[in-house]
Structure formats: structure tokens, C-alpha cells
Amino acid sequence: MPTEEKIEAEQSQMPALGSFLSGVVKWFDPVKGFGFVVADTGGPDILLHVNVLRNFGQSSVADGARIDLYAQKTERGIQAVSVGAIHPPEGAHTAALADIEGLDAAVVAAAPLEPARVKWFDKSKGFGFANVFGKREDVFVHVEVLRQSGLSDLQPGEALAMRVIEGKRGQMAAEVLAWETVLTVASGKGI
Structure with a gap:
């Protein structure tokens, strides 16, 4: 069970209501309908629900993708409330497709x-x-x-x-x- 000091320390790292954050998608499972984002500023993971992604026009996001979002503190932790931008994972090496291999x-x-x-x-x-x-x-x-x-x-x-x-x-x-x-x-x- 977390100590009171640990809870207070985590809460002090939580963003205020409607805070803009950037981070990296830790994981996202479209079947479960949610995943988590790790903020660049640290602190507890941010819940990313599929409905927030759908409001942005997507039903999924790649693990490791960079994401800009607005989050708020709730009784259950920090939750994303809207997405501003999603950027492909940096340095992700993907298999070459013959049709686009070498394409400028x-x-x-x-x-x-x-x-x-x-x-x-x-x-x-x-x-x-x-x-x-x-x-x-x-x-x-x-x-x-x-x-x-x-x-x-x-x-x-x-x-x-x-x-x-x-x-x-x-x-x-x-x-x-x-x-x-x-x-x-x-x-x-x-x-």
C-alpha cells in the first residue's frame, strides 16, 4: 500500500485540470479500448481512452508514438481529455515494402x-x-x-x-x- 508521502509526491506531479502535455504512448490496445501515455515531464501514467482518440479521428495509436494532449486530474488518476497531435515513433525501423522501397x-x-x-x-x-x-x-x-x-x-x-x-x-x-x-x-x- 502506498505511503501518504508517496501519494502526495505523485499528486504534486499531476497536471492541473486541462493541462497541455507531450509524451510517448507506452502502450495502447484497441481491443481493450485504452492505453497509457508517459508524459515528458514525468509523473504517473496518463490514461488514454479510445473515445478520446475517436474524437481526434483515430481508433488506435502506435506504441512509442509521440502524442500531444490535454489531460485532467480525476479521482482515478490522470486522464487524457483531448488529443492535439500524434507523431510517428521516432527511429522506428520498419520492414521495407517492395512497392515503396527506395521511393524518394x-x-x-x-x-x-x-x-x-x-x-x-x-x-x-x-x-x-x-x-x-x-x-x-x-x-x-x-x-x-x-x-x-x-x-x-x-x-x-x-x-x-x-x-x-x-x-x-x-x-x-x-x-x-x-x-x-x-x-x-x-x-x-x-x-
Whole structure:
């Protein structure tokens, strides 16, 4: 059982109501519907509920991803109340995909961000498909591209923005972003 001094020390490290924090996703399980974030400033772990992610436009986040959020102190500890941004894990080495191996990052960045909706995605198989609005052809989405984009899973119907390239076997996502991320980018950079 924690001592009173330890509880007071932990509570002194807790952010005030509505505090803005940055940190790293310790783990997130979309099946359980929650995970935890470790704040850069230290202190107890921050509960990240799937509903907070959904309000941001995502249903999952990759372990090790950087995240900016607002948190508040509750009777049960610190909980995220909104997400400001999610950044892919730094230095994450992912398996190269033959379709994008050696592809110039400038080529990917030059591709337009296109609005899309997830058709289906099977994390255990490592891939799925999405539909870009106004286009008939399905776009292949690989789990490694998700990881590079800071995501770990997708749900049918989830809104995304993707940079799509012509791969060796057809259209494929080279970058996947949460729709709300795109809105933030668009308002800041005039996209």
C-alpha cells in the first residue's frame, strides 16, 4: 500500500485540470479500448481512452508514438481529455515494402492528401483497403505504412487522409493520416 508521502509526491506531479502535455504512448490496445501515455515531464501514467482518440479521428495509436494532449486530474488518476497531435515513433525501423522501397520521400510528400474511408483492415494479416472519395479503385493499405504514420490499426468506416502512389500492383497508400491531423495541417499551412 502506498505511503501518504508517496501519494502526495505523485499528486504534486499531476497536471492541473486541462493541462497541455507531450509524451510517448507506452502502450495502447484497441481491443481493450485504452492505453497509457508517459508524459515528458514525468509523473504517473496518463490514461488514454479510445473515445478520446475517436474524437481526434483515430481508433488506435502506435506504441512509442509521440502524442500531444490535454489531460485532467480525476479521482482515478490522470486522464487524457483531448488529443492535439500524434507523431510517428521516432527511429522506428520498419520492414521495407517492395512497392515503396527506395521511393524518394519528396515524391511521397508531393502526392496530394486525399480524403478516404477505410473499407476493411485486418491487423493480423497486415493489410486492408480504403476508398478515396470520388474514385472507384481500392487503395491498398499495409500495416508498415500505418506504423510509419503513427497508427497501429484501422476500423471500417474510419475517415483518413492518404498520400496515394501507383505501386507495382496498383494504388497503395504511402502515408496515412488521421482526418483531424489533415484539418490541423490545412489550417496551419493552407493546404
